[in-house]
Structure formats: C-alpha cells, structure tokens
Amino acid sequence: MEQTTNKLSFDGKNILLTGGTGSFGQKFTEAVLREFNPESLRIYSRGEYNQYKMQQKFKDERLRFLIGDVRDGERLYRAMNGIDIVVHAAALKQVPACEYNPIEAVKTNVDGSVNIIDAAIDNSVEKVMAISTDKAVHPVNLYGATKMVAEKLFVQGNTYTGKGNTRFSCVRYGNVIGSRGSVIPLFKEQKKEGTLTITDERMTRFWLTLDQGVDFVLNSIERMKGGEIFIPKIPSMKITDLADTIAPDAKKVITGIRGGEKLHEIMITEDEARHATEFSDYFVIEPEFPFWDKNSTNSGKNLPNGFRYSSEINDVWLTKEQLKEMC
Numbered sequence: 001m002e003q004t005t006n007k008l009s010f011d012g013k014n015i016l017l018t019g020g021t022g023s024f025g026q027k028f029t030e031a032v033l034r035e036f037n038p039e040s041l042r043i044y045s046r047g048e049y050n051q052y053k054m055q056q057k058f059k060d061e062r063l064r065f066l067i068g069d070v071r072d073g074e075r076l077y078r079a080m081n082g083i084d085i086v087v088h089a090a091a092l093k094q095v096p097a098c099e100y101n102p103i104e105a106v107k108t109n110v111d112g113s114v115n116i117i118d119a120a121i122d123n124s125v126e127k128v129m130a131i132s133t134d135k136a137v138h139p140v141n142l143y144g145a146t147k148m149v150a151e152k153l154f155v156q157g158n159t160y161t162g163k164g165n166t167r168f169s170c171v172r173y174g175n176v177i178g179s180r181g182s183v184i185p186l187f188k189e190q191k192k193e194g195t196l197t198i199t200d201e202r203m204t205r206f207w208l209t210l211d212q213g214v215d216f217v218l219n220s221i222e223r224m225k226g227g228e229i230f231i232p233k234i235p236s237m238k239i240t241d242l243a244d245t246i247a248p249d250a251k252k253v254i255t256g257i258r259g260g261e262k263l264h265e266i267m268i269t270e271d272e273a274r275h276a277t278e279f280s281d282y283f284v285i286e287p288e289f290p291f292w293d294k295n296s297t298n299s300g301k302n303l304p305n306g307f308r309y310s311s312e313i314n315d316v317w318l319t320k321e322q323l324k325e326m327c
C-alpha cells in the first residue's frame with residue numbers, strides 16, 4: 001500500500017494509544033518512534049507486567065506508561081489531558097471469550113468506546129482513530145456486534161463535538177498475520193503434531209501484516225476529516241491454501257464450522273457501497289448524515305450498484321509464496 005503520511009502531522013504531537021501492549025500496539029509504537037518524533041506517546045493498558053516488558057524493550061524517553069482500563073471514564077479523562085491524537089486499539093476480541101462473557105465484552109468494546117468519545121471531546125483532542133474489524137460487518141457473533149456498535153458510535157461521535165474541533169474516524173480491516181489469536185500460530189503449533197484442524201474447507205479470509213495495518217492507520221489519520229470508515233485493499237486466501245502453505249505434509253481434519261463463524265468475510269456491503277468511494281489502494285465509507293461535508297475530502301471514484309467487497313469474490317488473492325514472505 002502506498003505511503004502518503006505527512007510526518008509533520010505526528011512530529012511534536014502527544015499521542016495516546018489504548019491497548020498499547022497488544023500486537024498492534026507494539027508494532028504501532030515501533031513505527032511511530034522510528035519514523036516520527038512525537039512529543040510523547042502514552043501507552044494506556046491494564047497490565048503492569050506487559051507495560052514493564054514493553055518499557056524494557058523500547059527504552060525510549062518519549063514513552064509514557066499509564067495503567068488504566070477503557071471502562072474507567074475518569075482515568076481516561078486524565079490520560080487524555082494535553083493529547084492531540086488518540087488511537088483506540090483496546091478491545092476484547094477473542095470470539096469464544098466474548099460469547100462466554102457477553103456483558104464484559106459490551107463493557108469494554110461498547111461502553112469503553114463511549115468513554116473514549118466523551119474524554120476526547122472534553123479534552124479537545126484533535127483526532128481519534130478507532131481500530132475496527134471485518135467482523136463488524138453483518139455480525140454473527142457478539143464480538144462483531146460490539147465492534148459494529150463501536151463503529152456507529154465513533155462515526156456519530158462527530159455530532160457531539162458541537163463547535164469543538166475533535167474528529168472521529170475508523171479503520172476497518174481483516175485478519176492480521178501473526179497476531180495473537182490468529183489461526184496461523186495455531187496451525188504452526190498443530191504442525192508439530194502432524195494434524196491441522198480446519199472448520200470448513202470452503203472458508204476464505206482477508207489477510208494483511210501488522211506492518212501494513214499500522215501503515216494504513218497512520219495514513220488514515222492523516223487523511224481523515226471525521227466520520228469516515230477507511231478500508232484497505234488487501235488480498236484474500238482460502239483457508240485450505242493457508243494450511244497447505246504452513247504445513248504441506250500435515251493431515252487436514254475438517255471439524256465443521258463453529259458457532260459465530262462465517263464462511264467468508266465482508267468489508268463493504270452493498271448498502272454501504274452506495275455511500276462509499278474508491279481510491280487506488282483503499283476505500284472510504286462516508287457518513288450518510290448531515291454533519292458530513294462532502295467538499296472536505298478528496299474525491300474518489302463512486303462504486304457501481306451492487307458492489308460488495310467480500311473475501312470470496314476479491315480481485316486479489318494471496319499466493320503461497322507471498323504468504324511465506326509475510327510470515
């Protein structure tokens with residue numbers, strides 16, 4: 001994906017990253033400290049030990065480590081004091097865990113989003129970018145449902161700013177290669193035993209690397225005007241091809257599709273396509289509501305009637321050789 005980020009947008013800025021010790025948070029921190037010179041990057045998360053390990057890993061005086069939960073509005077309010085940019089990556093995202101602990105998933109993913117919005121507006125934060133997922137589209141599990149609600153909250157959060165300058169947008173993308181909870185680490189572990197479990201051999205997914213995800217988030221923060229959902233153009237791959245690439249000699253056992261799981265993932269629905277535009281390497285879903293100023297964004301190409309961006313009908317497919325390079 002093309003690199004269009006203007007470094008001046010991050011140099012000298014104070015940035016708050018929720019979920020900062022997770023897979024995305026670690027890679028985002030690495031990229032920001034390497035490519036830019038922020039005044040500070042505040043890592044906001046619950047685990048003191050993970051923060052300690054991250055502090056030892058980076059050893060950078062621009063980092064600040066704040067213990068806190070996105071459920072705690074008062075703590076978020078204090079954490080955002082003097083902040084220019086918020087990247088909201090904190091979430092409960094393991095599908096089985098969210099199904100078994102539904103109220104906890106709502107408290108973190110939905111109520112936590114409300115707290116982010118309120119604290120950002122009250123502290124006059126310039127830009128807030130929330131990290132979403134393809135699971136938010138036509139959700140069939142609680143995790144996807146909470147992320148769908150979170151997307152709605154951040155898009156419509158722009159209506160709460162009044163005369164303030166705070167702007168909210170989202171990034172929505174697919175499965176991240178190598179992230180915690182990804183099927184790839186599972187397949188690599190199962191490879192040792194010689195048997196891989198596949199729920200359905202017809203299954204397809206969108207894939208990107210952590211580096212690609214971080215680059216896209218940084219570029220989207222630069223582009224955002226408030227209210228957009230940014231979606232990268234990324235390749236698809238069949239789950240069977242993924243398994244064959246990781247463990248070509250292993251036995252493949254079909255176990256049946258699990259509850260809350262889809263055969264294919266969608267990143268833009270036919271209804272969303274009516275108010276979405278296409279650029280060279282990404283799409284933008286624009287808000288349908290009066291606060292959106294269409295003249296404030298670069299004009300992209302309108303999508304054709306009935307367009308759907310779905311993993312099984314993608315124009316770009318990941319080859320086995322490309323996956324090996326990405327892993």
